[in-house]
Amino acid sequence: MIFSKKEKPRRTITIKKEIRDSILSYCKMNHPNECILVLRGKSRKGRVLVEGLVIPPFFHTGPTFAGFPHSFLPFDTSYIGTVHSHPSGVAKPSVTDLHNFFGFVSIIIQSPYEDGDIFAYDRDGNLLETTISSD
Template identity: 35%
Template sequence: MVAKVRIREELLDYLLELARNAHPNEFMGFLRAKNGVVEEVLIAPDIRPGPTSVFFNTWMLPLDDSIVGTVHSHPAPIPDPSPQDLWFFSKFGGVHLIVFYPYSRENVWAYNSEGSRIEIELVP
């Protein structure tokens, strides 16, 4: 089970910017890692964002072994995963970030696939 996620600082700041730009709607993406560090976000095509959910067609997602999890935003100051989030977490990797309003570094929480909170380590 994953106990910590290592993520590039620059990517975390980019995810915060994506959340701010999508507000008041949610955004979502897939996290890519190299050598144990999350370095990129893949924004899936054909995403339909809304204020309480994001829909995308999983058939549009490429086969990609570097995907280690997901990221999405909550336009409200609620960091806890919903039942739908937990279902989604169980399908795509072991690391999941929720970026929540007001979108500062303190407003990014990480979870494992079971929905337990895990530590975030920033990598320069």
């Protein structure tokens, strides 16, 4: 008898327009260093909605890294992932990005930080569908 695996549906990511604008501005302000933010929102049935941002406490950044100690982040069930920039202009997640995955989604913004420079990934490094909401 042959059993088929039921494929898990891929997550879809929706980012509110004002949140997208804030992320892009933050990346531009911190260039040429990487920047990092924690995403707040909701995840339901594979649909992730990004509704807010948090600057993580004690974050550290440089031209090729950005991070923060997770233990200092106050407990909040609305954390859904992180967003960080890649000043190099390449938005693929690094091995370090995947090993430090936090939440449901990791969003990478590549330089020059414009509308088409936003990419979302799951914890396996698979590209996720991303849309911007005008609500």
